[in-house]
Amino acid sequence: MSRKNNSYYYKLKIQAVQSYLNGEGSYVKVAQMYGLKSKTQLEKLGREIS
Numbered sequence: 001m002s003r004k005n006n007s008y009y010y011k012l013k014i015q016a017v018q019s020y021l022n023g024e025g026s027y028v029k030v031a032q033m034y035g036l037k038s039k040t041q042l043e044k045l046g047r048e049i050s
Contacts, residue, residue: 012034012036013034013036013041013042013045014045014049015034016030016031016033016034016036016042017030017042017045017046017049019033019034020042020046021046021049021050026039027039027042027043027046030042
């Protein structure tokens with residue numbers, strides 16, 4: 001994966017965590033909404049952000 005794609009993917013995960021924090025669903029639901037394979041990365045990132 002190129003550096004540009006890593007940056008995009010990171011921004012996508014940040015948006016997904018923000019959606020979770022805004023109450024748009026559980027980690028599982030938000031991961032599905034954003035087309036992510038795993039909720040675990042969102043959980044880790046969510047703990048780092050909040």
